[in-house]
Amino acid sequence: MAENLLKGKKGIIFGALNDKSIAWKAAEKAHQQGAEFVLTNVPVSIRMGTINELAEKTNSIVVPADAASEGDLENLFKESMKHFGGKVDFVLHSVAMSLNVRKKRAYSDLNYNFLEKTLDISAISFHKLLQTAFKMDAINEWGSVVALSYVAAQRTLYGYNDMADAKALLESIARSFGYIYGRDKKVRVNTVSQSPTPTTAGSGVKGLDKLLDFSERMSPLGNADAEECADFLITLFSDLTRKITMQNLFHDGGFSSMGMSLKAMSQYEKSFDCDEIPVD
């Protein structure tokens, strides 16, 4: 598809580690739709991943930045505006990390330095991004800023740990800053609550494969994948959604509105048949 939905639009895309990343797919789709953009990630992820390959394919530049560093963010917007010769129209925030998850600290045994880092990198970075852009007046009127979230912000999923709290904070920041940025500059700010997605980052979550199976059976349309998420992001960066702001939008095949599906329950019921099989 090449509908030129983003023709003439300039953007900044965080978090394209490799070709499994939602941000990577978003960059590819945005390119197809006529957008130009700057890719960014924290230096260690740039080394670990393959972002330069993406930059080449999409005719983009890469500006390293730690989303938690105000200085880096300032530099990123400065470089981006220099590159484009003007302000940007859209920003994608796809940044999240929890040392408590990585180091397998239970939620009832959190390390508070780790928690501070989780919140700083996964949520407060979004405020820093917005505040930096706001102060530098770096986003055009009717621009669009989106961060990626997950249903754990509203409902507890075991093992998702302090990332749930980070996502709740992230969604709140989107509302709080969405009010200011909308009122003063006509810029909209939203979060997309995406199905669990088997990206490199996502695969750190405990028991992800079983969760993906359950989520797939619960969702009437099945889990949304990274590419489908990228499609939706294109609509949010386009001029067709200019009056949507301060929202958390579920892109999840229906999961968030389900209490119990026939498919998930049918699978669940099998577990009891199984119990009845004598093990000898």
Add this chain to the structure above:
Amino acid sequence: MAENLLKGKKGIIFGALNDKSIAWKAAEKAHQQGAEFVLTNVPVSIRMGTINELAEKTNSIVVPADAASEGDLENLFKESMKHFGGKVDFVLHSVAMSLNVRKKRAYSDLNYNFLEKTLDISAISFHKLLQTAFKMDAINEWGSVVALSYVAAQRTLYGYNDMADAKALLESIARSFGYIYGRDKKVRVNTVSQSPTPTTAGSGVKGLDKLLDFSERMSPLGNADAEECADFLITLFSDLTRKITMQNLFHDGGFSSMGMSLKAMSQYEKSFDCDEIPVD
């Protein structure tokens, strides 16, 4: 317990079919807490059930009424006010029925006469109750009206059918009339969204036993039972909750705030082990 939380309070309790009913438990608890009340139900349920036994135990009278009939409701409030020599302080609405569920019509093959009846009996009856009481000025200032709901009003559970829509309508009516009744007469109106409960009415829902199991494992405190629901209702009828109105309050052991629990997922995972056992 006999803390006299409802000392001097007069009420009307709908829907006590038999000793499994939430309304039955609520009547027993209200009696223990010092309340007097009128019991009511539709004539057929009075014959089918054992409400007269409850009336005797709790020193109450029974006034038959079809909650969907304005005439019956008018008579009910008239008789109640005559009985008490004044207005009432609380009303419990525990009334629901779906012919589509009973006749096993799928949600994609609803009979619209049945749907109209589902909505009339399970939701509009609550408006009729409130409107009748409002017009007759039958509820004291700071009175409390509660209807029973279920999480299906927000999230789809297969098999719950048109009762989900009825509960959504019921919760909306609680908000809409809660505004009017609060503003004009200081009467509060709420719904309680209760765990699936193995009452006589609840047992009509398809696959209830498996749903109860899943819900039990998902809820950190387990499913709430009818007696625990009755305890909570007492607080809502008491003077300790006078500023709570237009709310849907989840009384469900935490289910509504869960995405996935370790217990439910552990059981779910067993279903796959089971698949792997060769059947020969």
Add this chain to the structure above:
Amino acid sequence: MAENLLKGKKGIIFGALNDKSIAWKAAEKAHQQGAEFVLTNVPVSIRMGTINELAEKTNSIVVPADAASEGDLENLFKESMKHFGGKVDFVLHSVAMSLNVRKKRAYSDLNYNFLEKTLDISAISFHKLLQTAFKMDAINEWGSVVALSYVAAQRTLYGYNDMADAKALLESIARSFGYIYGRDKKVRVNTVSQSPTPTTAGSGVKGLDKLLDFSERMSPLGNADAEECADFLITLFSDLTRKITMQNLFHDGGFSSMGMSLKAMSQYEKSFDCDEIPVD
């Protein structure tokens, strides 16, 4: 704009009364984006309005139908499939009417025949539409069905009356049928909760002008208008949003996520200055 987002797509659009209607704008935009569609409305609205003008402009046919009549809906889908030589891809439901509002019955003095009609026309018609399409297998895989809603489904606005309950029921039907239609046919079903819009239908709501003013000042991006709503609808009918279902999507300039804005409060505060001006 002509991005061909709906190239090759066939649809049915309810409710285009005149050029102020959201459905009218949606039809114009869908036409620009390459869609073909059938226009429909109830005969009295066809006579009152100017739908034939729209049909001519967009190269469409008009098939009269009462959305509350199963027979009419069956005929509508039959005629549409004959016209297109196949199934449809999208349907817009923009149908609402309350005799209680029209006849100025207060919410505490509803006429229950009117209420039944409000629910039938404004909410159950959506179920009838979906059930008819489902039974006739009239919608292609990955098709999209959208109904228009309003924030009154979640929060009470004085004067909106029984339409609030109808919208809550409508949103519930979208979830309930969205589950079935997604699971069985990969068709998605959503509602769009739109800013108050000065359409011919909307102008029946009491005090609409003052509400529009308040809503405008509360929403950081201002109220969304009919044309902007139509833009958003295009994205929902397109292939870019295939995994969004069972959602109520707020298209309202941020209103739904606001508690109080500086602009609305500044205006509100003036009311007190005013009180202080001596009237002599």
Add this chain to the structure above:
Amino acid sequence: MAENLLKGKKGIIFGALNDKSIAWKAAEKAHQQGAEFVLTNVPVSIRMGTINELAEKTNSIVVPADAASEGDLENLFKESMKHFGGKVDFVLHSVAMSLNVRKKRAYSDLNYNFLEKTLDISAISFHKLLQTAFKMDAINEWGSVVALSYVAAQRTLYGYNDMADAKALLESIARSFGYIYGRDKKVRVNTVSQSPTPTTAGSGVKGLDKLLDFSERMSPLGNADAEECADFLITLFSDLTRKITMQNLFHDGGFSSMGMSLKAMSQYEKSFDCDEIPVD
């Protein structure tokens, strides 16, 4: 009233600065209902306020603690268990502070050290409290932990600043830890979202008086005051609400379910009459 609802229960109450504090009222009511408790606050607040007077009246001891300090919390639970000769049954968390609000930093010009402190004191302190109690096994089965929140966690109110994000984080922590504490120890964790309340802490919020007026007119039952909040808290600490967990409960006279009331709109409309008065 002295219904002995909390007879035999032991608790810990944070945040009773002076007799305007919600925590102060909660302590008085808990005492009336038969509870014993330990009062706690950060040393500077103990000096600034009159907590010792309350301790005397309620026959309590005061154990100073900074809710953000793990060491202090450990000492608090140790001292409390020593005092009671056993575990506690309830804890009230009423702790919040924002230097960004105090220093009048706009939300688009936050100081991030201040933000870190806001989150640490107002939200993470709740996790620390829960984790400390959990590790020390300091709360009895069916115990109840409550933190105070505000609707700003869901909807943006200008001027509430980074406290909105702190409250969103607080409510998420209540869910996340409520799951663990419920599952492992049958302890429930909830937040109460209270009307704006003219406490000493609350009065720091910009334009509080006008917000209180608007909120009063929007809420059908008017704003809930500190004493009414305390009444509700008693029910949450009692055995009558044992299956309510992971919830955010609105105690706000109906505000959270309102879109627009007649009273608020009538006042709002006056602002326009005012505009029309010539100023000469």
